[in-house]
Amino acid sequence: MSRAKFEYYAPGTVEEASRLLLDAGKGAFLLAGGTDLLVKINHEMIHPKAVVSLNAIKELDFIKFERNKGLTIGAGARLADVEIHPDIRRRYPAVAYAASVTANTQIRNMGTVSGNLCNAAPSAENAPTLIAMNAEVALYGKDGERRLPLEEFFKGPGLTALEPGEILTSVFVPLPPAGSGVSYQHISARGKVDISAVCVGAMVSLDKSGCEDVRIALGAVAPVPMRALKAERVLKGKKPAEDLVEKAAEQAMKEARPISDMRASAAYRKTMVRVLTRRALTEALKPARKKIG
Amino acid sequence: MKVEITLNVNGDPHTLAVEPWKTLNEVLREDLFLTGTKLGCGSGDCGACTVMVDGKSVSSCLTLAVEAEGKEILTVEGLAESGEKLHPIQESFIEKGAIQCGYCTAGMEMSALFLLENNAAPKEADIRRGLSGNLCRCTGYNKIVEAISSAAESMNK
Numbered sequence: 001m002s003r004a005k006f007e008y009y010a011p012g013t014v015e016e017a018s019r020l021l022l023d024a025g026k027g028a029f030l031l032a033g034g035t036d037l038l039v040k041i042n043h044e045m046i047h048p049k050a051v052v053s054l055n056a057i058k059e060l061d062f063i064k065f066e067r068n069k070g071l072t073i074g075a076g077a078r079l080a081d082v083e084i085h086p087d088i089r090r091r092y093p094a095v096a097y098a099a100s101v102t103a104n105t106q107i108r109n110m111g112t113v114s115g116n117l118c119n120a121a122p123s124a125e126n127a128p129t130l131i132a133m134n135a136e137v138a139l140y141g142k143d144g145e146r147r148l149p150l151e152e153f154f155k156g157p158g159l160t161a162l163e164p165g166e167i168l169t170s171v172f173v174p175l176p177p178a179g180s181g182v183s184y185q186h187i188s189a190r191g192k193v194d195i196s197a198v199c200v201g202a203m204v205s206l207d208k209s210g211c212e213d214v215r216i217a218l219g220a221v222a223p224v225p226m227r228a229l230k231a232e233r234v235l236k237g238k239k240p241a242e243d244l245v246e247k248a249a250e251q252a253m254k255e256a257r258p259i260s261d262m263r264a265s266a267a268y269r270k271t272m273v274r275v276l277t278r279r280a281l282t283e284a285l286k287p288a289r290k291k292i293g
Numbered sequence: 294m295k296v297e298i299t300l301n302v303n304g305d306p307h308t309l310a311v312e313p314w315k316t317l318n319e320v321l322r323e324d325l326f327l328t329g330t331k332l333g334c335g336s337g338d339c340g341a342c343t344v345m346v347d348g349k350s351v352s353s354c355l356t357l358a359v360e361a362e363g364k365e366i367l368t369v370e371g372l373a374e375s376g377e378k379l380h381p382i383q384e385s386f387i388e389k390g391a392i393q394c395g396y397c398t399a400g401m402e403m404s405a406l407f408l409l410e411n412n413a414a415p416k417e418a419d420i421r422r423g424l425s426g427n428l429c430r431c432t433g434y435n436k437i438v439e440a441i442s443s444a445a446e447s448m449n450k
Contacts, residue, residue, distance in 0.1 A: 008296070008313030008359055035337050038316070038355040042335035055360055104426025105404065107337050109349040110356070
């Protein structure tokens with residue numbers, strides 16, 4: 001079999017894109033940055049019958065920050081745009097950082113945050129931070145729009161909650177709580193460019209009595225990006241002393257269910273979950289402590 | 294079915310009929326005979342196919358030609374504006390011996406251009422980060438980094 005020959009559509013509206021996707025049926029694929037789709041086409045991992053491009057839909061190409069609401073990243077926004085956006089850098093530095101360490105320069109100039117999520121790799125570089133920050137995705141389909149917490153969006157490697165004809169149109173990240181800090185930590189065998197062997201996002205919200213809320217999300221250590229719920233409970237409601245942070249990190253390690261593959265062994269991944277969770281919590285606590293004084 | 298598109302390549306408009314599954318890389322090389330842009334991995338890892346589209350460095354092997362319709366495309370053939378005098382990046386690559394087999398060179402130079410257009414005085418770490426999407430299998434990275442640093446200096450003069 002040679003590389004797929006497909007029909008190409010570039011509709012101007014989300015409604016039309018959704019309808020085209022539905023009409024074309026099973027062999028239809030959405031195109032945003034193309035940095036995952038074209039790789040799969042070039043290497044004949046998929047053979048699309050139709051490709052529906054989102055790139056002519058102007059309404060998807062936006063990044064919007066609202067002081068009283070939060071951040072919305074349109075499905076057309078490139079990783080490079082997210083990386084340098086002034087409001088994201090100031091108020092969501094971990095989101096900007098995760099975008100900035102996704103793949104390489106060319107891929108960031110092309111690829112989108114939404115595409116990174118829809119590709120649903122367990123290692124999706126942008127997922128842990130966004131899950132830790134309570135992000136929601138907006139999905140448009142034939143019955144209109146629905147919203148879903150990002151952590152419910154992932155169903156398995158390469159699998160999402162998207163129904164036939166449904167399109168992820170934007171990612172919403174609420175305003176982080178007043179006394180909070182967020183950190184993203186990742187590691188790979190070959191420097192910083194390679195896909196992460198393990199990645200961790202953590203958000204810690206402090207009040208006068210201790211950890212008011214903690215959210216820890218682990219990437220590349222389960223079929224989907226996962227919350228480390230028991231590790232969160234170790235810290236929740238308590239003073240975040242160093243030994244307790246270490247205990248939470250250890251608990252996260254126990255919760256992770258990694259496999260061995262070409263990027264790392266399961267044992268290495270487990271150990272790195274502990275190390276990166278500890279780092280993520282420690283880093284997230286720094287700005288949180290500063291804010292509550 | 295072929296689609297008629299117009300690509301603005303190195304300042305010249307080219308109207309041609311392309312199949313929608315053709316990549317920009319294929320159209321540049323096979324239809325426009327601009328073979329300076331190479332094809333390496335087809336995965337966006339090696340950077341040999343890097344071109345500029347609307348001022349941004351992209352992998353031409355991951356871009357559908359139809360999606361480049363109406364956009365400004367710059368390839369290594371258009372780097373030397375006059376077509377006679379080399380671009381300072383090209384001059385520096387020659388001067389510093391930053392070319393061995395040459396396969397990565399066009400992509401390296403386009404990534405260098407994107408870097409220098411966005412950061413006129415990059416530090417070594419910035420240059421290395423800017424080249425994170427370009428592989429040189431002759432492993433001549435040090436000389437490539439030197440060449441880009443030297444190009445930055447001559448472009449700032």
